[in-house]
Amino acid sequence: MPVYSAEGAPLFSEGSGGSLRLLAYLAIAAALMAVDVRTGLLRDVRAAASAVIAPLQTVATAPLRVAKAAREATAQRAGLVSENADLRKQLLFAQAKIDRLAIVQEQNNRLRALLDARQKLGLKAQLAELVDVDLDPYRHRILINQGSAHGVFVGEAVIDADGLVGQVLSVEGERATIILLSDPSHAVPVRVQRTGLRVIAYGSGDLTRIELPHVPFSADIKAGDLLVTSGIGGRFPPGLPVAIVYEVETDNSATFAVAQARPLAGIASATELLLVSDETLALSPLPMPESEFVGPPEGLRTAPPGEGAP
Amino acid sequence: MSRSRGFTIWLLISIVVASVLTLIALPEPLRVLRPFWLALIVIYWTIESPDQHGLGFAFLLGLLQDVLIGTMLGEHAFRLAIISFIVLRFRSRMRFFPMWQQALAVGALLLNDRVVVLLLRAIAGDFAIDWRYWLAPMVGAALWPWIFLLLDDLRSRGRQRES
Numbered sequence: 001m002p003v004y005s006a007e008g009a010p011l012f013s014e015g016s017g018g019s020l021r022l023l024a025y026l027a028i029a030a031a032l033m034a035v036d037v038r039t040g041l042l043r044d045v046r047a048a049a050s051a052v053i054a055p056l057q058t059v060a061t062a063p064l065r066v067a068k069a070a071r072e073a074t075a076q077r078a079g080l081v082s083e084n085a086d087l088r089k090q091l092l093f094a095q096a097k098i099d100r101l102a103i104v105q106e107q108n109n110r111l112r113a114l115l116d117a118r119q120k121l122g123l124k125a126q127l128a129e130l131v132d133v134d135l136d137p138y139r140h141r142i143l144i145n146q147g148s149a150h151g152v153f154v155g156e157a158v159i160d161a162d163g164l165v166g167q168v169l170s171v172e173g174e175r176a177t178i179i180l181l182s183d184p185s186h187a188v189p190v191r192v193q194r195t196g197l198r199v200i201a202y203g204s205g206d207l208t209r210i211e212l213p214h215v216p217f218s219a220d221i222k223a224g225d226l227l228v229t230s231g232i233g234g235r236f237p238p239g240l241p242v243a244i245v246y247e248v249e250t251d252n253s254a255t256f257a258v259a260q261a262r263p264l265a266g267i268a269s270a271t272e273l274l275l276v277s278d279e280t281l282a283l284s285p286l287p288m289p290e291s292e293f294v295g296p297p298e299g300l301r302t303a304p305p306g307e308g309a310p
Numbered sequence: 311m312s313r314s315r316g317f318t319i320w321l322l323i324s325i326v327v328a329s330v331l332t333l334i335a336l337p338e339p340l341r342v343l344r345p346f347w348l349a350l351i352v353i354y355w356t357i358e359s360p361d362q363h364g365l366g367f368a369f370l371l372g373l374l375q376d377v378l379i380g381t382m383l384g385e386h387a388f389r390l391a392i393i394s395f396i397v398l399r400f401r402s403r404m405r406f407f408p409m410w411q412q413a414l415a416v417g418a419l420l421l422n423d424r425v426v427v428l429l430l431r432a433i434a435g436d437f438a439i440d441w442r443y444w445l446a447p448m449v450g451a452a453l454w455p456w457i458f459l460l461l462d463d464l465r466s467r468g469r470q471r472e473s
Contacts, residue, residue, distance in 0.1 A: 019395075021364075021365050022365060022391060022392070022395040025365050025366075025369050025387070025388075025391040026388055026391060026392070028369075028384070028387075029369070029372070029384035029385070029387040029388035029391065030384065030388065031384070032382075032383045032384030032387070033382045033383065033384040033385055033388070033430070033434065035383075036382045036383040036384065037382055037434055037435075042383050045383075046377060046383065049377040050377060053377055053378055056326070056329050056330060056333065056378065057333055059330050060329075060330045060332075060333035060334045060335075061333075061334075061335065063334065064334075064335050135379045135380060136379060136381065137341040137342050137344075138342075138431075138437065138438070138439055138443065139381070141380060143380075170380075177380055184435075184437060184438045185435045204438065205437070205438020205439070205440075206438070206440075268338055269338075
């Protein structure tokens with residue numbers, strides 16, 4: 001048996017920290033990660049494990065809930081009264097806005113009918129509350145207290161009172177994970193409300209900023225423009241406010257303009273969220289073409305693939 | 311070293327407490343400072359009783375953490391296996407380090423772990439960090455002496471009660 005260096009063999013049992021074992025474990029971990037990221041095979045395992053984990057999450061959120069309850073219980077009456085008054089005022093404003101919108105909506109419907117356009121059904125909305133557990137701050141994910149048991153589905157848009165927050169990334173029985181629109185791997189198709197210009201907004205990894213990296217130079221976009229979801233791609237219902245542009249500059253190659261925008265939603269602080277989806281979308285998922293073939297039209301085809309030539 | 315009952319109980323308690331501390335919501339500015347609690351626990355038990363707490367132990371705890379905070383399954387297992395491996399290699403030295411030196415070593419371990427995370431996430435997809443990303447290991451190192459003393463104290467008390 002070879003002699004190991006001084007800090008080696010005598011103090012720990014042979015093999016408990018061998019390099020081969022490390023490599024084996026790392027290989028297993030890497031394989032798990034690859035399977036988890038590339039395929040959905042581990043989703044059920046994860047969902048089952050999450051059920052076991054839920055009590056831990058409940059315990060972790062307990063101190064905050066207690067603190068909140070205590071604050072509410074001891075809140076001064078005067079504070080509550082003034083808050084109530086504020087809320088009433090806000091409600092009044094909101095009501096007035098809705099009344100005005102109703103008129104516009106009616107007008108819109110009439111015009112649509114004239115144009116014979118497809119009638120849009122309303123939005124389906126569902127209230128969800130943030131589960132106050134902290135996932136990694138660099139991962140831009142949050143957990144909500146609604147899951148597949150409540151009809152939440154992957155890809156559903158999530159908003160708060162001010163604008164788009166993100167979308168549902170995965171669902172379990174009683175919980176769902178949401179990816180925030182500030183996540184660097186998140187993108188949302190948006191429209192500049194003033195001009196109708198369509199662009200894609202990417203997350204930047206910073207909670208207070210999203211990026212529009214490829215805006216043509218000729219495009220009319222400037223600081224102060226409101227970005228709303230365009231509805232292209234079918235993920236997000238159109239018209240949800242997303243962000244306000246605050247800076248437009250040229251990119252390094254000087255071929256495109258890059259715009260920076262500040263999300264309207266309180267992404268970092270939201271506690272009550274709304275899950276919204278187009279009812280038409282929820283009822284019938286996007287129609288898929290029957291075959292994969294996307295070649296020339298019927299009459300121009302010579303020999304369709306799959307049907308071997310005689 | 312036989313696996314006594316008190317020993318196992320403290321082990322479980324420390325894991326549960328670390329998990330809760332990992333999940334508990336902090337005010338926004340403090341979130342990035344949260345140390346990698348489970349790593350500290352793994353380092354402690356690996357130093358104290360490496361026979362029972364080798365790579366497999368670290369790996370399983372890592373899987374638990376992955377499910378807990380919804381990272382890629384295997385990510386934390388990967389990280390903790392590396393930490394556990396390094397601790398096992400240098401255990402005989404680390405044990406007899408003065409406390410401040412031990413804390414520095416733990417800081418270096420956690421810093422190394424941050425680099426590993428960066429690599430793993432960069433491979434898996436987009437990942438953006440800022441300078442505050444590197445603060446959490448310092449917090450971990452600063453907390454290490456207290457955690458070490460606390461766990462040591464609790465454990466020796468448990469042992470006395472049993473005998």
